[in-house]
Amino acid sequence: MEYGWKNRGGFMYLNKELVIAKNSEKTIKILPNMLNRHGIITGATGTGKTISVKVLAETLSNAGIPVFITDVKGDVASICEEGEMNESISKRVEKLDLENFNVSSFPTRFFDVYGKTGHKVRARIDSFKASLLSRILELSDSQTGNLNIALKVAEDENLPVYNFVDLKDLLKYVMDNKDKYNSYGNITTQSIQTILRKLLEFENTDADIFFGEPELNLSDLCTYEGSTGRGIINILDSTELVKDYNLYSTLMLWLLNKIYDTFPEVGDLDKPKLVLFIDEAHLLFDDMNSSMLKKFTQIIKLIRSKGVGVFLISQSPSDIPEDILSQLGNRIQHNLKAYTPKELKSVKVAASSFRENPNLDTEKSIIELSTGEALVAFINELGQPEIVERAFILPPQSKIGVVDENVRRKIINLSNLRIKYDIDVDSISTHELLSKLKKEEPKKEEKKKKNQKSKTEKLIDRTINTATSTITRRVINKLFKGLFK
Ligand SMILES: Nc1ncnc2c1ncn2[C@@H]1O[C@H](COP(=O)(O)OP(=O)(O)OP(=O)(O)O)[C@@H](O)[C@H]1O
Numbered sequence: 001m002e003y004g005w006k007n008r009g010g011f012m013y014l015n016k017e018l019v020i021a022k023n024s025e026k027t028i029k030i031l032p033n034m035l036n037r038h039g040i041i042t043g044a045t046g047t048g049k050t051i052s053v054k055v056l057a058e059t060l061s062n063a064g065i066p067v068f069i070t071d072v073k074g075d076v077a078s079i080c081e082e083g084e085m086n087e088s089i090s091k092r093v094e095k096l097d098l099e100n101f102n103v104s105s106f107p108t109r110f111f112d113v114y115g116k117t118g119h120k121v122r123a124r125i126d127s128f129k130a131s132l133l134s135r136i137l138e139l140s141d142s143q144t145g146n147l148n149i150a151l152k153v154a155e156d157e158n159l160p161v162y163n164f165v166d167l168k169d170l171l172k173y174v175m176d177n178k179d180k181y182n183s184y185g186n187i188t189t190q191s192i193q194t195i196l197r198k199l200l201e202f203e204n205t206d207a208d209i210f211f212g213e214p215e216l217n218l219s220d221l222c223t224y225e226g227s228t229g230r231g232i233i234n235i236l237d238s239t240e241l242v243k244d245y246n247l248y249s250t251l252m253l254w255l256l257n258k259i260y261d262t263f264p265e266v267g268d269l270d271k272p273k274l275v276l277f278i279d280e281a282h283l284l285f286d287d288m289n290s291s292m293l294k295k296f297t298q299i300i301k302l303i304r305s306k307g308v309g310v311f312l313i314s315q316s317p318s319d320i321p322e323d324i325l326s327q328l329g330n331r332i333q334h335n336l337k338a339y340t341p342k343e344l345k346s347v348k349v350a351a352s353s354f355r356e357n358p359n360l361d362t363e364k365s366i367i368e369l370s371t372g373e374a375l376v377a378f379i380n381e382l383g384q385p386e387i388v389e390r391a392f393i394l395p396p397q398s399k400i401g402v403v404d405e406n407v408r409r410k411i412i413n414l415s416n417l418r419i420k421y422d423i424d425v426d427s428i429s430t431h432e433l434l435s436k437l438k439k440e441e442p443k444k445e446e447k448k449k450k451n452q453k454s455k456t457e458k459l460i461d462r463t464i465n466t467a468t469s470t471i472t473r474r475v476i477n478k479l480f481k482g483l484f485k
Pocket residue numbers: 043044045046047048049050051052073075089092371372373392393394395396400401
C-alpha cells in the first residue's frame with residue numbers, strides 16, 4: 001500500500017525514508033518495519049524530549065502511520081497547528097541543511113477522560129483485569145482474589161459491569177450468594193465489604209468518571225486522513241489526568257492490555273498499525289508488583305507481532321525496569337545532568353544501553369548535549385541496534401508551544417467521533433436489572449419457570465421500548481438472555 005508515502009512537499013519521507021536526526025556526516029532514519037521494536041526517549045527537563053516525540057509523530061503521520069500520544073504538559077496538542085518559520089527553526093534548518101523543509105499542521109484527534117478538551121475516553125469495568133482494578137483501588141491480594149471472582153461471576157452470568165455502581169451491586173450480589181459461587185474460590189464477606197468501602201471513597205472521583213459506556217474502541221485510533229492518507233495523530237490530554245498517578249498509569253496499562261487482547265496477530269508488517277508514545281512512563285512502574293511487571297513485560301514483547309510500537313518517555317533510562325528497557329530498541333537520549341552520585345549512575349546506565357561508537361565518548365556526550373541534540377540509535381535492517389550517533393533532532397514542522405484552544409475546539413467539533421463518544425449512553429446497568437428482577441421475581445417456586453418467561457419477555461419489551469440507543473438494546477438482550485438461560 002502506497003498510502004502516505006507520497007511526497008507532499010516535505011523532505012522526511014522521500015524515498016520512503018523516515019529521517020529523524022542529522023549530524024555533519026550522517027542522516028539518521030528510523031525504519032518503519034522496525035517501529036514495532038519499540039523505543040525510548042529520555043533526557044532531563046527541557047532538553048528536547050517532547051519535540052523529539054513531535055518530530056517522530058509528524059514523520060510517522062506523513063508515512064501513513066497513526067499515532068497515539070499522551071500530552072502531559074499540554075505542549076503536544078499544538079501539532080494540529082502549522083509551525084512558524086522563526087529564527088530558531090530557520091537556524092536549525094540551515095545548520096542541518098534540510099532542503100524542502102516546510103511548516104505544516106497535522107491531522108489530529110483529541111481525547112480527554114473528562115470530555116472537556118477531547119472526545120470522552122471511557123472504559124468498562126469488565127474490560128479491566130482484577131489486577132488492574134486492584135491497582136486503582138489499592139486492594140490486598142485476598143481482596144483482589146474476591147474481585148476476580150466477582151468479575152468471573154459477571155462474565156459467566158452475562159452481567160455487564162460498566163461502572164462503580166454496577167460493580168458495587170455485583171459485589172453485593174456475589175456476597176449474598178456466596179454459597180452458589182463457592183466453586184469459584186474463597187469468597188469472604190470481609191474482603192468484599194472492604195472493597196465496597198473502598199469503592200465508596202472513589203465515588204465522584206476521576207476514576208468514577210472514567211468507567212462507563214461507550215468504551216473507547218481502539219480501532220478509532222488506527223485511522224488515516226482521507227484526502228492525504230496521513231496517519232491521524234491521536235492526543236490524550238493528560239495534563240489533569242497525570243495528577244492522578246494511579247489512574248493515568250492504570251489507563252495506559254489497560255490500553256496496552258486491550259491492544260494485546262483484541263488486535264489480531266499480524267507478524268512483522270512493512271509499517272505498524274499504530275505507534276504509542278507514553279510520557280512520564282516511570283509512573284507505569286511505580287508500585288508495580290513483580291507478577292504484574294512480568295505480565296507487562298510479556299505484553300510489550302507480544303504486542304510487537306500485533307503491529308504496534310510503543311515508545312516510553314521518561315527522564316532517565318534508569319526509571320524503567322531492566323526487563324522492559326531491553327525491549328525498547330529505538331533510542332533517543334537527550335542531555336542528562338551528572339552532579340549527584342545518583343545522576344552520575346543514571347548517565348552510566350544510559351551510556352551502557354547503547355552499542356558503542358569507537359569515535360564517540362558516550363558518557364561524556366550525554367552531559368554535553370545541547371537542547372534538541374541527542375544520542376540516537378535505531379534498530380537496523382538486521383533487527384540489531386545501530387551504533388550510537390550524536391546528532392541534532394530535526395525541527396518540528398508544526399507549532400511549538402501550547403495549542404490555540406479555538407483551533408482545538410474546531411477540530412473536536414468537526415470530528416466524526418463526537419456522536420460516538422461525547423454523549424453519555426444511558427444504558428440499563430446491572431444495578432437496575434438486578435433490582436428490577438428482584439421486584440418482579442415470582443413468589444411461588446413452581447410458577448417460577450412458567451412465569452419467568454413471560455415476565456422476562458414483558459420486561460425486555462418494556463425496557464427495549466423505552467431504550468433509545470442500539471447499544472442499550474443490545475446490552476438488554478444479552479443481559480436477559482444470560483440471566484434466564
Ligand atoms: N528538535 C528541536 N528543534 C527545535 N527546537 C527544539 C528542538 N528540541 C527542543 N527544542 C526547543 O527546546 C525547548 C524545550 O524542548 P522540550 O519541550 O521538547 O523539552 P522536554 O525535554 O520535553 O522538557 P520537559 O521535561 O520539561 O517536558 C522547545 O520548546 C524548543 O524551543
